[in-house]
Amino acid sequence: MAVAAKFREIGRKIVCVGRNYGAHAAELGNPIPEKPILFLKPTSSYLSEGKSIKIPKGCSSLHHEVELGVVIERTGSNIPETAVPDYIGGYVLALDMTARDFQDEAKKKGQPWTLAKGFDTSCPVSSFIPKDKVPNPQNIQLWLKVNGATKQDGNTKDMIFSIPTLVAYISQFFTLEPGDVILTGTPSGVGPTNPGDTIQCGLSDVVTMQFTVSK
Amino acid sequence: MAVAAKFREIGRKIVCVGRNYGAHAAELGNPIPEKPILFLKPTSSYLSEGKSIKIPKGCSSLHHEVELGVVIERTGSNIPETAVPDYIGGYVLALDMTARDFQDEAKKKGQPWTLAKGFDTSCPVSSFIPKDKVPNPQNIQLWLKVNGATKQDGNTKDMIFSIPTLVAYISQFFTLEPGDVILTGTPSGVGPTNPGDTIQCGLSDVVTMQFTVSK
Numbered sequence A, B: 001m002a003v004a005a006k007f008r009e010i011g012r013k014i015v016c017v018g019r020n021y022g023a024h025a026a027e028l029g030n031p032i033p034e035k036p037i038l039f040l041k042p043t044s045s046y047l048s049e050g051k052s053i054k055i056p057k058g059c060s061s062l063h064h065e066v067e068l069g070v071v072i073e074r075t076g077s078n079i080p081e082t083a084v085p086d087y088i089g090g091y092v093l094a095l096d097m098t099a100r101d102f103q104d105e106a107k108k109k110g111q112p113w114t115l116a117k118g119f120d121t122s123c124p125v126s127s128f129i130p131k132d133k134v135p136n137p138q139n140i141q142l143w144l145k146v147n148g149a150t151k152q153d154g155n156t157k158d159m160i161f162s163i164p165t166l167v168a169y170i171s172q173f174f175t176l177e178p179g180d181v182i183l184t185g186t187p188s189g190v191g192p193t194n195p196g197d198t199i200q201c202g203l204s205d206v207v208t209m210q211f212t213v214s215k
């Protein structure tokens, strides 16, 4: 079994990529990035199925963002793009829950995104997905429904920066370690969720998961 | 021995506070914050004495920021200010090395600070300092010299938000876990360092450390 399968226990960082789908960058009025936009969530933000996503104190606009997560299998820095597959242990389906009002304020003030992105329960994740279950991670459907209505329905082929490009770029600055997770960005269709909502999402039909939102 | 003493092995996040000394906020032309400004460094950014601080690729202005780090002893969220001492296992002296040019660009574009703050070697730290070595963490000198010349010489009594206020605030959003570290901000006097420079810094005379800077 891949070491990466224990990402919840051993992983020490979650590196997230912002605006990695053109249609999503556009829907929030942002330009297409020239290089990957990186931010972190702490591992304390992980949430497993069966527990509720909690709206953080003071937040009035909690958005869903469904994303493909790449789980790192072994330590690497300055990884060449061609070697990236050797460093990937598997995948997870993840939600990059975002306090959009906190983020809007941070962007306006030139402040960090941490509070908007890293609060407890901001990273609901599926169980580990072995590599062989996702033969082509660059052509798989990512979908999300709120209370049964489809909100996001994209495909990883529309990433601006591919998984090898992202992992290679990130590893130039941050040494990647076993169990670290990279969230590769969300397709368009992000939007608010409210207490009582049920979020269902999936990576095609390889894995699906469901969460409720509470105060 | 405190569990916190193993922060390098077991800790999973480094929560940093920006602009927590008035004179430092002023020297970079920033307003005094109304609430703590939080960002993260990954634990992969830790560096121990004997290894060099490396200027990240593309950075042309790497700044030193000497800071007091608080090491968490046990898990807590929504910690009341009065209970904070029970959650602290000890301290570390730390450098919040900052790619100031990356940060300036991020601030201008409303983007995250992660690349500016979290690159490999961006968090040089001392060995663990047991709690009883710092009887009053809110009145102790923090100093830093570059090539023998004093650049920073402040006192933790000048923090805008005290340690109990910071820990209580952070724990409302982020569950704190054993070995997590909180960097409490830097006094004034930050400035650039260049390849070949030697940085010496100390927490009064309780602990001192030395690092060289390389390409």
Ligand SMILES: [Mg+2]
Pocket (backbone or CB within 6 Å): A016, A017, A018, A019, A065, A067, A096, A185, A186
């Ligand atoms: Mg996202």
Ligand SMILES: [Mg+2]
Pocket (backbone or CB within 6 Å): A012, A013, A014, A041, A042, A043, B012, B013, B014, B041, B042, B043
């Ligand atoms: Mg972390």
Ligand SMILES: [Mg+2]
Pocket (backbone or CB within 6 Å): B016, B017, B018, B019, B065, B067, B096, B185, B186
């Ligand atoms: Mg700092």
